[in-house]
Each structure stands twice: as C-alpha cells, then as structure tokens.
Amino acid sequence: MAGEASTIEPKISSIHLKGSLNSTFDSMANRLSSLQMFSIKNSADSLIILRVESRNIQKKPFLFFIFTFRKDGVDIDYSIGEDSSSKIRRLYVLKNFIAVLSLVTDLYEIDSTDVFQLLDSGIDDVIGSLSQSYGSLFNSYDSLFNKYREIRRLNIELSGANKNLSVQASMLSSENAELKERLKSLETYSDTSLISMIEDWIESHDGTIDINEFANAYKIIPPRVEQVLNKMVSMGYVELKG
Numbered sequence: 001m002a003g004e005a006s007t008i009e010p011k012i013s014s015i016h017l018k019g020s021l022n023s024t025f026d027s028m029a030n031r032l033s034s035l036q037m038f039s040i041k042n043s044a045d046s047l048i049i050l051r052v053e054s055r056n057i058q059k060k061p062f063l064f065f066i067f068t069f070r071k072d073g074v075d076i077d078y079s080i081g082e083d084s085s086s087k088i089r090r091l092y093v094l095k096n097f098i099a100v101l102s103l104v105t106d107l108y109e110i111d112s113t114d115v116f117q118l119l120d121s122g123i124d125d126v127i128g129s130l131s132q133s134y135g136s137l138f139n140s141y142d143s144l145f146n147k148y149r150e151i152r153r154l155n156i157e158l159s160g161a162n163k164n165l166s167v168q169a170s171m172l173s174s175e176n177a178e179l180k181e182r183l184k185s186l187e188t189y190s191d192t193s194l195i196s197m198i199e200d201w202i203e204s205h206d207g208t209i210d211i212n213e214f215a216n217a218y219k220i221i222p223p224r225v226e227q228v229l230n231k232m233v234s235m236g237y238v239e240l241k242g
Helices: 002-006 025-032 086-101 112-129 132-187 191-204 211-218 222-234
Strands: 011-021 039-042 046-055 061-070 073-080 108-110
Touching: 011 061, 011 086, 011 112, 025 039, 025 046, 061 086, 073 086, 086 112, 108 112, 191 211, 191 222, 211 222
Parallel strands: none
Antiparallel strands: 011 073, 011 108, 039 046, 046 061, 061 073
16 A cells, blocks of 8 residues: 555646746846745746655655746646645645745736736635635634633633632631630639639539539530549548548
C-alpha cells in the first residue's frame, strides 16, 4: 500500500491572463530576487517564478505553482493534492500571484478585469461550497463562546467571593478560638474558689453533696470536684460519713 501511495500524482490546473511587459524580464528578476521562497529563471522571452511547497518520496515536486510571465500574458500552472479542495487551492494560488504581481506593477501590467473576475468567481466558489450546516456550526460556536465568556466572568466573581469567604472563615475561626479560651477560663475554678463553692453547696443541701449533680450545675468535670473534696477532707474542712 505504501508503494502505491508514493506513485500518486497530483492534478494540474492552469490559468491564463492577458498582460503586457512594460520593461524587461531582467528588471523583473532583479526586483523579485528578494523572494527567498521562490526560484526565478529569466530569459529574453519569459520570466518563470516557481515555488515548490512539498515533494513526494522520490523528491519530485508534489505541491507547487509556476508563474510564467510572457510579453503578452501570464500562465499560472499549479498542482492540487488528492485530498485538497480545488476551489480553495485555486484561491490560494491566486493570492500568491497577486502578492508577486504587486511588486512589479510598474514593470508588468495585467488585465485587471481578468484578475477581478477570477477572484470574484474564486471567492464565490469557496463561499458556495460551504454547506448550510457550516453556518449553523458557526452560530453554535458563537453561542458557546458567549456562554464561555459568561462562565469565565462568573468564575472570576466566584473566585473573588471564595477568597472573601476564606478570609471571613479564618477570622471566625480565630474568634471562635478566643471565645473557647474565654469560656475555658470562666469554667476553670481555683481550688480556693471550688472549696468555697462546695462549702456553700453542702450547707444548702443538709450537709451532703452529690458530686455529679454539683459538677453538672457548675459545668465542671466530676474528677475535678472529687479532687478538691479529697483535699478538703485531708484539710479537715469536711468529713466523710458512712
């Protein structure tokens, strides 16, 4: 299969335009000598400008175009790849021809009517070859692009809001930590304070104390209450019964 593909030859197409030489081909060659992508060959009867865009496996020119300027007109010969659009290829070659011609308009004159008609028909061919579905596809693309821009705008706004929320969350976390510390300090009683509180409790509860009830009333962990009670017993402040 690879061997067969290498033998495929491109299609060749030609265009002829009326024209007239106002100077010499030598002058044209000198003017166009700066075009590095082109090969230029001139003689007394013609000026040939060649550009090879690609070559096949045998190194032979595959995609190319040739502008042959004669004293009474120009021949444009070009190749078309098998998988290429002949209409777009024709317009592309004409574009390059006009670019070259623009450098020598004072040395060589082309019938402008022919050029304009070629361009007009070439553009019409390309536009006409675009299916209706392409227009629908473009409209869909345009709509999606607008949605993309709106989503991008919302994303920027949400990113800014998220940053603000992060700052606020950090501030609230800090405030919460401070409140916890304050609450902890309020819930933490010294031994002296607890002894006084326990004494008041015992006095108001007929000389008894329920450790869990007391701890729950003052939001103190029972082991802490028990610790102070043991201290009070050892100091003789209270006595254990039964």
